[in-house]
Amino acid sequence: MAQLPRLRDLFRAWVGIGLQSFGGGATTLYLMRRVTVEEQHWLNDEEFALYWGIVQIAPGINLLGQTVLIGWRVAGVLGAIVALIGLLLPSIAITILITAAYATIRTQPLVVAALHGIIPATVGVGVILAIQMLNPPLVASSREGWGQLGVSVAVLVGAPLLLVLLNLPAIMVLWGAGICCAVGFWLLNRRGGAQ
Amino acid sequence: MNPWLLFWLLLKASLFSTSGTGNLPILHTDLIAQGWATDHNFAEALAIGQISPGPTGLWVISLAYLVDGVRGSLLALVAIAIPPFTALGVHAVYTRYGSHPAVQGFVRGLTLAVASMFFVVLTQIMYQSGIDIRSVAIVLGALGLTYTRKIPVPVILVGAAIVGMCLY
Numbered sequence: 001m002a003q004l005p006r007l008r009d010l011f012r013a014w015v016g017i018g019l020q021s022f023g024g025g026a027t028t029l030y031l032m033r034r035v036t037v038e039e040q041h042w043l044n045d046e047e048f049a050l051y052w053g054i055v056q057i058a059p060g061i062n063l064l065g066q067t068v069l070i071g072w073r074v075a076g077v078l079g080a081i082v083a084l085i086g087l088l089l090p091s092i093a094i095t096i097l098i099t100a101a102y103a104t105i106r107t108q109p110l111v112v113a114a115l116h117g118i119i120p121a122t123v124g125v126g127v128i129l130a131i132q133m134l135n136p137p138l139v140a141s142s143r144e145g146w147g148q149l150g151v152s153v154a155v156l157v158g159a160p161l162l163l164v165l166l167n168l169p170a171i172m173v174l175w176g177a178g179i180c181c182a183v184g185f186w187l188l189n190r191r192g193g194a195q
Numbered sequence: 196m197n198p199w200l201l202f203w204l205l206l207k208a209s210l211f212s213t214s215g216t217g218n219l220p221i222l223h224t225d226l227i228a229q230g231w232a233t234d235h236n237f238a239e240a241l242a243i244g245q246i247s248p249g250p251t252g253l254w255v256i257s258l259a260y261l262v263d264g265v266r267g268s269l270l271a272l273v274a275i276a277i278p279p280f281t282a283l284g285v286h287a288v289y290t291r292y293g294s295h296p297a298v299q300g301f302v303r304g305l306t307l308a309v310a311s312m313f314f315v316v317l318t319q320i321m322y323q324s325g326i327d328i329r330s331v332a333i334v335l336g337a338l339g340l341t342y343t344r345k346i347p348v349p350v351i352l353v354g355a356a357i358v359g360m361c362l363y
Contacts, residue, residue: 021248028250051286053293057302058285060278061215061252068279069286080283084276091249092256096268098247099260102239110360117359119238119320120330121352124337125245126317129216133310137303151300152307159308160315163220170220171211174308181304182297189296 006075007082013040014067014086021091028063032070042074064088145192151184196231196263198270204229205259205274210281213305215252220312222255223319226262234323236261237316246349329362 013035021028029052036042043051048070055065064084071083105111134156141152155177162168162176204225208218219237226232240261244254252275259271292298324330333355340351 018249021250051282054286054289055279055282056213056306057289057298058279058282059210059213060281061209061250061275062213063215063250063252064275064279065282068282072283077283080280084279087249088272088276091247091253092268092272095243095247095249095253095256096260096265099240099243099257099268100265102243103261106239113363114356114359115239116324116330116363117333117355117357118242118352119235119324120333121337121355122238122242122245123317123321124334124339125341125348125351126241126313127334127338128341130310130313130317133214133306133313137306141303152303155304155307156311159311163312163315170224170312171207173312174212174217174220174305177308178301178304181307182301185300185303186295186297 007079009040010071010074010079011082011086014071014083015090018087018090029066032063032066036070042070047073145188147188148185151181151188155181198263198266200229201231201259201263201267202270202274205255205271206277209255209275209278212309214309215250216254216313217305217309218252218255219316220309222258223316226258231262232258234320238320238324242352245352333358 017028017031017035021031033045033048037045037048051066051069052062054069055062058065064087067083067087068080071080073079075082102111106115138149138152138156141148159173159177162173163170204222208221208225212218212221219241222232223237227234236258240254240258243257244251247253247257255275256268256271259267261267263270289298321330321334336358337351337355340346340354341348346354
């Protein structure tokens with residue numbers, strides 16, 4: 001029965017994170033660390049960083065994986081479910097409300113004009129997002145050696161070409177890229193280790 | 196529209212990708228092939244995802260709403276809530292093999308491919324919405340402002356909306 005207050009705390013904390021995290025992923029992660037590590041002491045900084053590494057590989061939205069792992073750390077599988085519901089409930093409700101409100105006014109001339117401004121801006125923001133994603137793996141590869149950098153650049157250039165020119169399914173290209181890099185890095189590492 | 200198929204496409208995209216926007220290239224191919232969503236819908240959903248609270252990955256909820264109303268967004272909610280639980284399994288494996296070069300390589304390959312395929316999707320969105328001097332100027336302006344990190348993204352989007360109202 002000692003579980004119940006724990007679950008209630010967990011739920012309350014994650015609802016708070018879900019409600020306050022306006023401004024995208026970085027804000028959410030920042031709030032998550034502040035609440036779970038600094039305020040509640042559910043886990044330490046090292047564990048938080050380890051979990052963040054794990055959710056980079058796990059399927060699905062990284063921040064939700066992080067939520068599941070922290071909830072699980074505090075109160076098992078039930079804790080994971082409670083934490084996830086807590087985080088999603090307010091943010092999903094607000095997202096649906098914003099979309100619904102938008103859907104009713106999307107044909108108004110003023111809204112159409114506003115969209116002509118928003119869509120290119122989303123593209124501009126997206127370019128920065130893509131560059132921010134590209135930066136850490138490219139920097140790490142160039143540090144490790146020419147071979148690793150070569151494999152990375154080949155995937156970087158090859159993936160969109162395969163998608164557009166050969167019309168391959170996106171999943172196939174994504175996993176193909178992952179497998180190419182896995183094999184490439186493994187072979188390069190073995191050769192490097194043998195020297 | 197077949198709700199089961201929509202659910203499966205949403206779940207598949209989330210299961211076979213990582214990060215909040217990793218599912219973008221997969222969903223973009225699948226939903227456009229079905230004729231259920233347009234490039235325009237993707238741009239709208241991405242913008243709403245930036246404005247609303249929580250992970251940026253919730254843009255899918257907005258996209259599913261535009262495609263299939265409240266039912267769609269609830270299907271999307273279930274579809275994005277299931278895959279994160281695989282993190283528990285990955286946790287068990289990762290503590291043993293996480294430092295293996297093949298694992299590191301796989302993650303890196305996935306990230307590089309998602310990011311580079313992003314440029315394809317963005318180009319298509321841009322092409323569909325119409326390319327002229329005004330729209331290119333807005334892209335560059337938003338890009339520059341985001342790069343400086345001084346202004347929050349939702350504020351940039353609101354600014355762009357005002358610019359759009361004045362220019363178009």
